[in-house]
Amino acid sequence: MAQHQVNYLKDGGLPVALTTIDKVVNWGRSNSIWALTYGLACCGIEMMASGASRYDFDRFGTIFRASPRQAELMVVAGTLTKKHAEFIRRLYDQMTEPKWVISMGSCANTGGMFNTYATVQGVDRVIPVDLYLPGCAPRPETLQYAVMMLQQKIRKESASRAQKPKRLM
Amino acid sequence: MRAYTPKDDVQKKSYYTDRFWVAPQVAKSEVSDDAVFAADLAAIKAKFDVLDAYIQVEQMVVVINANDNYSVLEFLKNECEYTQLSEMSAIDWLATEGKFEIFYQMLSMAKRKRVRIKCKIDEKEAIQSVEKLFRSADWSEREMYDMFGVVVNNHPFMKRILMPEDWEGFPLRKTYPLQGDEFAAWYEVDKIFGKEAREIIGPENRDPARIDRYDTQRFSRLGHEVPFGTDISQGEPDTPLVYQEKEGVFMVEKFDAEKSVVISDRQR
Numbered sequence: 535m536a537q538h539q540v541n542y543l544k545d546g547g548l549p550v551a552l553t554t555i556d557k558v559v560n561w562g563r564s565n566s567i568w569a570l571t572y573g574l575a576c577c578g579i580e581m582m583a584s585g586a587s588r589y590d591f592d593r594f595g596t597i598f599r600a601s602p603r604q605a606e607l608m609v610v611a612g613t614l615t616k617k618h619a620e621f622i623r624r625l626y627d628q629m630t631e632p633k634w635v636i637s638m639g640s641c642a643n644t645g646g647m648f649n650t651y652a653t654v655q656g657v658d659r660v661i662p663v664d665l666y667l668p669g670c671a672p673r674p675e676t677l678q679y680a681v682m683m684l685q686q687k688i689r690k691e692s693a694s695r696a697q698k699p700k701r702l703m
Numbered sequence: 704m705r706a707y708t709p710k711d712d713v714q715k716k717s718y719y720t721d722r723f724w725v726a727p728q729v730a731k732s733e734v735s736d737d738a739v740f741a742a743d744l745a746a747i748k749a750k751f752d753v754l755d756a757y758i759q760v761e762q763m764v765v766v767i768n769a770n771d772n773y774s775v776l777e778f779l780k781n782e783c784e785y786t787q788l789s790e791m792s793a794i795d796w797l798a799t800e801g802k803f804e805i806f807y808q809m810l811s812m813a814k815r816k817r818v819r820i821k822c823k824i825d826e827k828e829a830i831q832s833v834e835k836l837f838r839s840a841d842w843s844e845r846e847m848y849d850m851f852g853v854v855v856n857n858h859p860f861m862k863r864i865l866m867p868e869d870w871e872g873f874p875l876r877k878t879y880p881l882q883g884d885e886f887a888a889w890y891e892v893d894k895i896f897g898k899e900a901r902e903i904i905g906p907e908n909r910d911p912a913r914i915d916r917y918d919t920q921r922f923s924r925l926g927h928e929v930p931f932g933t934d935i936s937q938g939e940p941d942t943p944l945v946y947q948e949k950e951g952v953f954m955v956e957k958f959d960a961e962k963s964v965v966i967s968d969r970q971r
């Protein structure tokens with residue numbers, strides 16, 4: 535128990551600097567990116583490999599969750615069909631803020647080789663994307679690098695509550 | 704995006720014709736060449752109208768009237784030992800004949816023979832379901848409806864199977880454009896954001912080869928990444944792989960590329 539009395543609220547003597555809160559929060563956020571299991575096609579296999587023991591995503595704090603309510607990262611791994619577009623939007627809306635999206639592979643980026651009536655030509659037509667991963671399919675190392683880039687991005691952001699959610703429109 | 708050319712006449716008018724090209728035809732032979740098939744055909748002919756019959760690639764093809772399809776298949780299943788319906792679907796001949804051709808591919812394990820039953824219907828005509836005879840026809844008939852718009856009567860669950868239920872158009876018809884009509888192009892935008900969002904989200908980019916060297920909003924050169932929207936017409940600097948910020952990361956150990964171990968033994 536301190537001998538002296540400090541009225542923190544009145545004297546402006548808040549013992550923690552705001553930048554430090556930012557850093558602490560961002561340290562927590564960037565090292566516990568829980569990802570939504572979202573394998574849509576062959577890229578999903580590479581995503582699973584990244585989570586498994588050889589590449590071991592757990593050491594980055596990235597743990598795959600089966601529920602959007604426990605996740606803050608959506609790795610869209612694979613071909614998004616037009617039929618599925620509304621579901622990906624619904625799952626994205628169910629994730630809690632702040633949330634990030636990695637679009638993995640050519641299919642998710644641009645529709646890839648599926649230049650047909652049934653494929654969405656890029657997930658960014660439906661949800662806002664933070665990181666695009668080129669490749670068909672990108673190797674697990676590439677996905678790991680993407681997660682590290684995302685960590686850098688998160689560390690640059692302000693942890694303030696006033697942070698504006700990303701919107702397509 | 705490539706300009707859309709109407710494909711209503713895709714069967715009537717080919718876009719490229721080679722004067723010396725002859726369309727390959729699979730040779731047909733008489734049904735009487737094969738004793739088993741000849742007996743089966745005689746049995747069918749005794750009860751139903753047969754419009755045409757021949758053997759192609761060791762399989763008998765029998766063309767019947769469309770309203771006989773259920774009874775012919777029932778007869779083949781119960782009397783002639785063709786106990787499996789391995790495939791069925793439709794073929795679009797709308798442009799040349801104004802008709803769909805429906806085919807049923809039958810297999811007899813006992814006789815080790817395959818028979819194909821064919822019939823033709825008009826575009827708006829419906830066909831009788833054979834789902835009561837062969838359970839495999841359940842999804843095949845739904846797929847036929849989904850892809851060609853052929854309505855099947857007496858089917859227990861006549862709905863689209865692959866495309867969304869509110870889809871418009873039948874994708875496997877020859878008149879359906881491969882990259883989708885206007886409904887398909889805006890499907891996800893209309894459904895999720897509403898029609899008024901079309902202008903904001905913009906049309907699809909359907910040209911997979913489109914690259915703009917100096918556009919840093921949509922493209923980046925590997926190893927030469929620059930911030931979003933930078934002007935790079937004067938060239939861009941090299942950017943080596945960066946895993947962490949230069950000044951280090953709060954409470955996280957500094958990554959040292961020298962000290963990291965590269966696993967070269969794949970069996971480890």
Ligand code: SF4
Pocket residue numbers: 575576577578611612613638639640641642646669670671672
């Ligand atoms: S980008 Fe390639 S590997 Fe990935 S989902 Fe598409 S086709 Fe499959």
